[in-house]
Amino acid sequence: MAAAGLAHCLSHRPVPTILSWLLYRKNKSCYPRHYRAAICRELKVPLTIEEVPTRPIQPDEVRVDVHFCGVNFADILTCRGLYQESPSLPFTPGLELAGQVLEIGTNVNTVKEGDRVISVNNFSTMAEQCIVDQKKLWQIPDGISYQEAAALPVCYGTAILALEQRAQTKPGETVLVTAAAGATGLALIDVASNILQAKVIAAAGSDEKCQLALKRGAKAAVNYSQGNLKEELKRLTGGQGVDVVIDGVGGDVCLTALRSLAWEGRMVVIGFTGGSILSIPSNLLLLKNVSAMGVYWTRYQKENFPVFSRCMSSALQYYKEGSIRPHIGRVFKLEEINDAFEHVTQRKTTGKVILSVK
Structure with missing residues (x-):
């Protein structure tokens, strides 16, 4: 073990998780001083994979050995300088991870070394190690793999927040989900159908995506690249309209969905994957007493952390109970991070895109 530890220190290279953790527990000074990370050095250019030095953790911080991390449209926008928040260059992108606790600060009492955890930590998760504040960690229950756990935070956190907290969806209501075959769209269908007992109409851009949405729990699906979304929604609801819209597309799709709301319906805007941001005509809100609201998911960490944390805990609990199941596309x-970004940008995938760090 001593010889292996010496070789490990001299190489400065990461070793498999279990061995590195055992070496670390035996002699913390021997733990790798460098780790691989995806780095954005310049906006709108491909990312690089580099070895970066570790830093000491602060009393309330935790060092996590990352196994998997999610790829989100927000990560791509951040690397293009188009996201709501702009970290200073250079930076490591990534909002979510699943991994194992390697080291805890002196004030940490929520987790211990060796615990399996998920985390939400802005702009730093696409790396072999990530340092996070202890309050941004949630323990992964037994029976949930690292890979599936990594698919939960952003998509299911957003879905639960949008449907439960913002729209206050009730059993039996009709919920329209746009961009329904994407990672968050499928999470919305999962939560609306299986947790809230709502009737979901999925809207997507191809017949294949519509079929997937139906397979994942939607009661009906509309291909808005071919059919008339407004007329189809009118037909499917008997002219009554939908009670709740969760829109991640924007533009004309968002406008049509807004016009299709029932009396006192609610629309929640979660993104603009279509690239066009709708200027909402306020008269539409008045005519049927409808509400339009938004979900800026990560900001809840700062503005209302108890709600944010409750959504994360709920996602894990729902999964543990077998009520939801993420779809990993x-x-x-x-090292394939740029391919993953292109895959998401070109909408080649359905479901969640994950990075395997090990």
């Missing part, structure tokens, strides 16, 4: 290696 594709897994890339860390």
